[in-house]
Amino acid sequence: MSQFSKIISLSFRDYSHEWRMSGCFVLALASVLAPMMILFGLKFGIVSSMITGLIENPGNREIRAVGSGRYEQAWFDEYAGRKEIAFIIPKTRSLAATIQLKSKSAGRIFSTELFATAENDPLLQTINVKPQGFYQVILSDSIANKLNIKKGDRLDGSLVRQFRGKRERVHIDLEVIDVAPASVIGRSVAFVSLDLLLATESFKDGRAVAELNWSGNASETDKRNYPSFRMYARSIVDVENLVNELEQEGINVKANLAEINTVQSIDRNLSIIFWIIACVGAVGFSFSLGASLWANVDRKRKDLSILRLVGFQGGKIILFPVLQSMYTGMLGWLLAVLIYLVAEQTINQLLAPSLEIDQIICYLLPQHFFWALGLTMFVASTAAILGGIRASRIEPSDGLRDI
Secondary structure, rough: OOOHHHHHHHHHHHHHHOHHHHHHHHHHHHHHHHHHHHHHHHHHHHHHHHHHHHHHOHHEEEEEEEEOEEEEEHHHHHHHHHOOOEEEEOOOOOOEEEEEEEEOOOOOEEEEEEEEEOOHHHHHOOOOOOOOOOEEEEEEHHHHHHHHHOOOOOOEEEEEEEOOOOEEEEEEEEEEEEEEEOOOOOEEEEEEOHHHHHHHHHHHHOOHHHOOEOOEOOOOOOOOOOOOOEEEEOOOOHHHHHHHHHHOOOEEEOOHHHHHHHHHHHHHHHHHHHHHHHHHHHHHHHHHHHHHHHHHHHHHHHHHHHHHHHHOOHHHHHHHHHHHHHHHHHHHHHHHHHHHHHHHHHHHHHHHHHOOOOOOOOOOOOHHHHHHHHHHHHHHHHHHHHHHHHHOOOHHHHHHHOO
């Protein structure tokens, strides 16, 4: 058997033989590590729930234009190609982006706002299909309930304009391909393709729409300019930078920056508090374990000197306290994990309902436990080096004096 394997065997046997003292080391480590894990679980759980709530609500990633502008297609193409942008699509004038909807099961005609949509629309992320062409529509839950219709039904859409001194109305037969959940948008909205939205604006402006046989003046040959846009950042982290950039271009926009900054500030402050406590705890335990191992080496000076006497080298002797500290680190980590899991269930089952919080307020991901194990083993082994260096300096003759 090699000296390395013998040292492993001897250190474990000695560690298990002195189980009372070893148990005290394990309890000491768990008493430091478990509160830190609970604190980090609270920090991670609360902040993650708040950030998840912000991200899951597309309105928090929306950047809204204030007023009317003139945006060319090239401007939309430029922003659509940027990684910070999750979705961008033109909007027409508010007065032009309305349609009257009527169904056979409803006794009234409802004026409804039109939103252009396409693939990757954050408002319709739970809906796989998107309107294509001129005859498909996705309704918000609000207007669908008013019209008393569901997915697959058909309804009549109509547009009215005053053209050449006469009031004109055109009709279009629309298919409801899906209904957006109420959580997506609360007001009455019909999601349509950009083609239909632009056709609606053209009709109300008195221009002809050949694809739908709507008469009017000849369409302008100049490039179309759009008065506004719907823009969504890919992450709440990108919102502030995009707002600043757009304002530098002279575009007045609004976003939920106050709420986003509040959550980010809470995350930063809790992180600072956690790492201060973690560092104090780690340093304190390192010195405590180092001092204990130092004293343990003095107590076992005779035994360690005999190991040197029978041929163990100084480098192998260093492993003796280091291995024992790693046993302490592993067992202390396991005990701390068990304590944390009990505390996590207690907090989430008892505290969360009393605070009327829907989300889990304390939890850790699997990788967090492994990070805790790695840091624990690093701190324990680093502290053990103090005792290991002292053990390696013990002379073989020290053991002979006591024989």
